Structures are given as structure tokens and as C-alpha cells.
Amino acid sequence: MARRQAPAYAWPDHLVRPQTGQRLVYLDLNHWISLAKAATGHPTGAQYAPALAAVRGAVASGGYVFPLSLTHYMEMVGIQDPRQRGDIADVMEEVSGFSTLLSRTAIMRLEIEAALDRVFATTSPHVADVNLLGHGIGHAMGQRGGLYIRSESGDVTQEARAKWPGGPAAFDAFLASARRQLERGVLRGPTDAEVPDLQARGWDPTAARAIAEQRAESERQQAKRLDQNPEWRNRLRDIVQARYLTLEVINFLNQALIGRARDINDVFTDKESGRAFTECMPSADVHVALVEAAHRNRDKSWEPNDIFDVDALSIAVPYCDLVVTERHACHVIRTARLPQGMQTEVVPRLSDLTEWLDRQ
Template identity: 30%
Template sequence: MLAQVMAEVSYMQSLRSPSVLIEHQLKYAMHRQFGRPTFRPPNPQVLGLGVYWAFVGEQQRLTISGGGENIALAESMLGVSLVEAHQWTEMRLLEGPRDERIAELRTLGYNPESAQRAFESRLAYEVDFAAQIAAGSVKRKDLRKFVQMRELVHEHWEPLTRLLAEYGLTPGGVFGTDPRRVKQNREIIAQFADAIPSVRVAVDLKTEHFRNAQKRWSANAVRDIDALGAAVPYCDVVMPDKEMSDLLSRSKVAEDLGTTVVTSFPALQQVLPPLVDRAAALDGGTAGWGNGAAGFRVTAPPGLEDF
């Protein structure tokens, strides 16, 4: 049911995989601060269609080779257009496997618990730092800089070091290793982190969360910060829950990035109409699906009900 609601509202449009977008942000920050790459990286396509776009960053479409005759034959056999068949396939991917297929899929390597363990490790990382703050290991005036360093190292170290190496740079070379220049080195790291929009969003939210010693870290908080880190730099409007709205209100990051933060459905209804009109003018109201997209198909084509 949730997948159906999401499909009918979004037409399966989504932001590109965060791994692709953060790599572009890292390159742009490197260009600004270190002059490598020499030229400003071109902006990536951000909005696309489907589950593969959201998780991998590439768009996959159902295709029929052999020209129009083969497409017509396939559509006659399916009983729906190729566009509708693709829409329904995307919704099924979003729904995930049916319960009766889990055992079979596990024999093929399906292991959702591994992703859950990785997420629990990320939550434990924030809980551990909260304990360090409570023990007095971190001065309040240094909190944000510590969060910046942790965010870069724990969340983005692999793409950062890979990109630095690609352009002949090293972490020590760009951020400094001289113990006599600790303050200056931290400032370089802080400026670099703030030049990466998704990192800046996450840092601001986490810093404000850590400032409240009574607020315990939860799985929802980590997931919400992930979502806002991806959305705020690219979306015209975001509507987080009350906790995240409160944290965002203490930061200027949404304002600086030109993103409107709303906290209720009536407020959302007020800001959506001009955005809907703008989107319709761009793609004719098909949400990127092109010809034949009169709506979004959420029911199975004839004969594929058990797929």
C-alpha cells in the first residue's frame, strides 16, 4: 500500500543516488578550495525515474529491440503500453519481495540483515560520540568542528580519498599534518566541509542534536538526517517532521541553499501550485515518462498478477 501511494504521488521520480551526488559535491569543493580539478565539474542530472536511479544513479527503462513492430507486438501481448508495464515494474521493485519468496531469495544471497547491521553501526557511532560529549571530552566551542571531521571521515572517506588520489592529492597534503598548526588545519577542514552542501546539512543537524544532552539518538534521527542531507541541497521545498524542523530552524543552511522548509500540509499546499505548473511546463505533465503516460499504473498487466 505504501509503495502504491508513493508511486501515485511521485510517479516514481526520485533524486539520484546520494553516492553520485555527493561525489559531484566533493569534486566541486575540491575545485573551489584546492584548484583540482582545474575546471568546475559539470552539474549532474539530479531528478530521474525509478528505483535503480535512486540507488545506483543510472536510469533503466524497459526496452524492446527490433523497432516499432516488435514494440507493438509486445504491447498487444501485455495488454498495456510499454510505459505502463515499466511503471508497474518500478512499483513492484519498490514494494520488495513477497513473503512467500523470501526463502527462495535467501538461497540466492538475499540478506537484508547485513544492511540493517551496517545501519546499526552508524547509529552506535553517534551514540558513542554523545557519550564522549557527556563525559566532557569535547568542548562546546569545538563541537561543530569535531562533527565536521567525523562526518567526512566516517561517512565520506572512501569517495574523498579516491577523488583526491585521482587528482594527485592526499588528505595530509590538503588538510595538513603539522601538529604545530592544529588550529589552522581544523579551519581548512571546516571550510572544506561547509563547501559540500549535503555534509553541511548533516553537520548542522547533528551538531544541534548533540547540543541537547537530553535528546537521545534514534534510528529515525539518523535516517531523517540522511534524507535531509540529500534533499535540502536539491529540492525547492522539504517537509521534515517536528524534530528535524526544529533542528533546521536553528541553522541557516536551508535558507542559504534556497530551500523552503514547511511543517504542515496546509503550508505545503500553498507552495506546491507554482512548482507543479513549472514542472508541467518542462515535461508536458508526464513526470518524465513521455508519450503514453496518462497516469501511473499500479495494477498488474493481465497475466502478470502473480509476478
């Protein structure tokens, strides 16, 4: 599976990185749980106390951001115990400040535009700049906006601000508090007592996992096809790339081509052009590496959490400076030589994070 050298990625110009020089550190949910254990004095949390102290120091220095992703929000919903969710959410809020990475689909669209720019030797002035790093669940979902005050006549936020008791500063404080409470509530989820009313209003905490289950089942079916056609494993990477194009990006790609008055046949002229197009998109390259490795393991049983992991790492590895994930994913990513081409360090333990912070 190892690749001789990393491809030359088509980094999207319209994905705006932080201009502050801050380093981005991504932690998967298991490591957030470990930090929460340290913060709450859990019997197994003492071993993670040095990492928590190092993370807090890094945040206080202003030189590091520990962003959340949409995957974190979806995984948090799956935790049944409200107290445990609250403990994890408290640490996430303290450390991340609700900073979030842009959604995977939004990043994919920008990467497609960048890849097409390379194919056609053009630029894409029709594409708006989007910040990689933003605030809250809205940004993590690829949405723009925030909290506003509306009436039948439309947005009256500025009018309310001007007339607010205590003046504009008091209004700003009120709005900031409301935003914080909203973000906190989304991350923590409901208490057991709140669940029945929410469900009566249509709330479904299983929706994200149900979609992940459908995608996991698709990979299970693909594994069966591979077992029935063992000769396919000789070109497994090509197969995984082709499935990525047809299942993940084809609609976005067609939309982008229509906007350029181009056809898909202008992009994929042969097998090599298809490989080059997929591999030049950073998030696609991570996705393919992880899925290919999973399908090489014939005993692999695909679960929704595997889908969450692939989605999260496909944006974290290309666009963060350090990624702390589980051991197997770390091995796969390193074996595929992705960190070299993406200038990202990928490590499996919180103690590795502490050592990395010490070196900076």
C-alpha cells in the first residue's frame, strides 16, 4: 500500500487558512474523552493529566487552536449518558472555544474546483473564499450566518441593538451569551428529561448514525464483491478511487463542470487522468488510503464509527498541523506517506501531543 512519493496536491486557493500563525491540533473523540477523565478526576484520568495541562497551556499561549469537526458533534450524540456528554463537552468548550473546521463537503467542493483549475489551467474567480476555521456547529455544517433577531419585516438585529436597554454593548453581551448557550446545548445534547419533548418535536439523535450505517453497509457489500472477485485486489486502489468519485464527489463535480461549460469527458481521458485527478485532492487521498487499507483486511467488519473516522481524518490530516488519532489509523496514514506531502504530524497518543508541544 505504501506509495513511493506523495502527489503534488492541488490545494484550494479559496479555502482560507488562519492568518494568525496559530497551529491547528485535531483530537479524535477518544482523546477528548481522556482529557475529560483528567479534568473530572476519573480514576483512570491521572495518566492524562500532563496532557491536559499541556493543552491548557497551549491554548493560553494563543499559539494553538484545537478545533472540533462535524464528526465530533455526530459522535457526541451517540453517547447515551448525559453526564458523560456534559463532562466531555465542558473540556471541548474550554479547549476549543467552539472553534470548528469547515465541513467535509464544503472542503470537497473547493478541492474539486482546485483540481479542475489544474486540469484546465484556469482559475476559479466564480468561487467565493471560505474560511477553514470558524465558530460553532453552523460552520462545521458548511453554513454561513449566526443568531439574528427577525420580525415579519425581516432582519431587525441592528435596530434591536440600537434600542437595547443598556445600549449596544449590552446587546452584544446578550447575543454572545445566547450564542454560547446555543453551542453548549448542541454539543452537550439534552438531558433525559428533555428527550421526550424533543422527540415529539421531531428530534432524531439516530439520524447521523443511520446515514453512517448505510455507508458502512455499502462498504460491507463492496467487501463481499472483492471476496467474490479476488483478482480485483490487484488493483484495489483504482477500485477505491473509482468508488470515491462515483459515490462521494460526482454530483459536486458535475455541478462544477456545468459552471465551466465543460464535460466530464474533458477531465477523465484515460485511467491515469482519473488517478491524477483523485490523488491531487488532499481529502480524497486520505479517504482512499484509509478505505483501501480497510478493504485489504478481509476480516474487517465495517461499522458506522469507521465512517465517522474516515470522514474526520480526511479533513483533519490535510488541514491541521497535528492529528492525534487511534493507533491503526495513524499506522495507515504514515504507511501511505501522507504526512510528508501534507506537512502534518500524525500521532496515536496524548503523550505524543505533549512531546510535540514541547518541541514547538
